[in-house]
Amino acid sequence: MPSRSEIHYFGAGPAPLPTSVLERAASVLLNYDNQGIGICEISHRSAAATKILSDAKASLAQLYDIPEDYEILFLQGGGSGEFSAVVYNLVARWVERRRQRAVAELGEGKGSEVLERLKNEVRDELKLDYLVTGSWSLKASQEAARLIGKEHVNVAVDARKANEGKFGKIPSEAEWTRSTRPAFTYFCDNETVDGVEFPAFPSVLEGADDDTPVVADMSSNFISRAVDVRKYGVIFGGAQKNVGNAGITILIVKKSLLTPMAAPTLLQQLSLPVGPIVFDWPTIAKNNSLYNTLPIFDVWVAGQVMQSLLDTFGAQKIAGQESVANQKAELLYGVLDAHPSVYRVVPDKAARSRMNICFRVHGGDDAREKEFLAAAEKRGLTGLKGHRSVGGMRASNYNAVSLEAAQKLAQFLQEFASS
The missing domain is CATH 3.40.640.10 (Type I PLP-dependent aspartate aminotransferase-like (Major domain))
Structure with a gap:
């Protein structure tokens, strides 16, 4: 069984959550704020719930x-x-x-x-x-x-x-x-x-x-x-x-x-x-x-995620996360654009999403795209299959996708194109 650190998930949603938040969540599910009951068991009208919301x-x-x-x-x-x-x-x-x-x-x-x-x-x-x-x-x-x-x-x-x-x-x-x-x-x-x-x-x-x-x-x-x-x-x-x-x-x-x-x-x-x-x-x-x-x-989970951004980026707030998101997106699009004979980015360059990077492999050839997905999963790169309505590939670059994960995907894209 692979560990959480070995898998880099690029699914479009539900999407990855920060591991630190999930670790705290595991604890509060059993015992929230030393109350002896889990967070899912407290009244939504209690003082504790009101504070979570606030x-x-x-x-x-x-x-x-x-x-x-x-x-x-x-x-x-x-x-x-x-x-x-x-x-x-x-x-x-x-x-x-x-x-x-x-x-x-x-x-x-x-x-x-x-x-x-x-x-x-x-x-x-x-x-x-x-x-x-x-x-x-x-x-x-x-x-x-x-x-x-x-x-x-x-x-x-x-x-x-x-x-x-x-x-x-x-x-x-x-x-x-x-x-x-x-x-x-x-x-x-x-x-x-x-x-x-x-x-x-x-x-x-x-x-x-x-x-x-x-x-x-x-x-x-x-x-x-x-x-x-x-x-x-x-x-x-x-x-x-x-x-x-x-x-x-x-x-x-x-x-x-x-x-x-x-x-x-x-x-x-x-x-x-x-x-x-x-x-x-x-x-x-x-x-x-x-x-x-x-x-x-x-x-509570949403609040923890948002607070973690404040703790990480301080006065930069969202601008700090935006810089990281842009860096990851530019890295991935850069590799895709460098190999036009293998990859075709679906959206027009002027409207490319930083969050959902959609592309086809070898013109959408079914066998080659299945080969791509299988090879990616062997590297621990999962969740790359595109939406069922459009097919192809989709790498979702959400906040909890680390720079390391984007770098590993970029390396795989480069190696697959050269194979």
């Missing part, structure tokens, strides 16, 4: 320099759950803002007139903009269309149209067909399946206000590079890539987006969906993420 929030706020006017929520349902929650919450807010404006202009006691006006505005003006640059943003846009109707979903960019029907590029912003005043603009900052990452915050989204907030799915590049939180209305991510184990979703949301929200009865009158209470951000915020039973162990 510490995790504080670590994240410090890492990202999150302003006071933002809320940090811990939820369940993963990133896919937030595909739905974003629609439920931000459409409800859009409707309520429109209702208040209608009441101010038409006057009190004009309920039927207000309702008729809202029906017309929903029909003619409600638009959700989606930047579809990979498999996950595509799924998010499809969920929005399922919930409120495809006529309300504007795919401002479909990257497949610029790449022969496949994902792998991010078209120029000049080619995007954005709505005039969308209820929100949604993009996936890093596409795990397709190896595509936005190199920077889209310039055309600069200056977005509370009526047109920017929503970013950062599930697979969370806490891997510096982010100016103030440019976003909502940032969310599943924990199981860079932050912790599967079980929690972390949401950073501007507090002003938590109110006001349309009443469920009004949404029903407008034929708009009413979301489950566990996806209702204001409810979760009012209850300090404890409306229902939160998996406190998962929060």
Whole structure:
């Protein structure tokens, strides 16, 4: 049986966790804080659980320099759950803002007139903009269309149209067909399946206000590079890539987006969906993420991972981890690019992900790719098989993947290409 130190895992998620965190986790599972019971057994409403939650929030706020006017929520349902929650919450807010404006202009006691006006505005003006640059943003846009109707979903960019029907590029912003005043603009900052990452915050989204907030799915590049939180209305991510184990979703949301929200009865009158209470951000915020039973162990793991970054990089915070991530990615892409007859990096160079390095071996030849995977596993290099929907290879370069692991993979890539 190989030891943990002999295996270098590059799986896309659940992803590796720092060994030091797992060692502490093994201890607290049996006896947390000398209480005689394990961390999974303590009440989620106990003082100990509240402190775990508070510490995790504080670590994240410090890492990202999150302003006071933002809320940090811990939820369940993963990133896919937030595909739905974003629609439920931000459409409800859009409707309520429109209702208040209608009441101010038409006057009190004009309920039927207000309702008729809202029906017309929903029909003619409600638009959700989606930047579809990979498999996950595509799924998010499809969920929005399922919930409120495809006529309300504007795919401002479909990257497949610029790449022969496949994902792998991010078209120029000049080619995007954005709505005039969308209820929100949604993009996936890093596409795990397709190896595509936005190199920077889209310039055309600069200056977005509370009526047109920017929503970013950062599930697979969370806490891997510096982010100016103030440019976003909502940032969310599943924990199981860079932050912790599967079980929690972390949401950073501007507090002003938590109110006001349309009443469920009004949404029903407008034929708009009413979301489950566990996806209702204001409810979760009012209850300090404890409306229902939160998996406190998962929060503890995430908090430990985030605190370890603070301990490691000090004043550099996320910028320190970003430097390491860039170094590992440059090392691997450098070897791949040096052997074009053996390796073909799938995404366009301008949109290459630092987190998920996707490539084909010998043009995607099935036998040669199986040979590659078998040889890699003999070296203790595992988790390199690409997503089932696209095939090929994928080396996920998450925070817990060490520089040593990246160096060993680079050496193997070099040797395989020369064999």
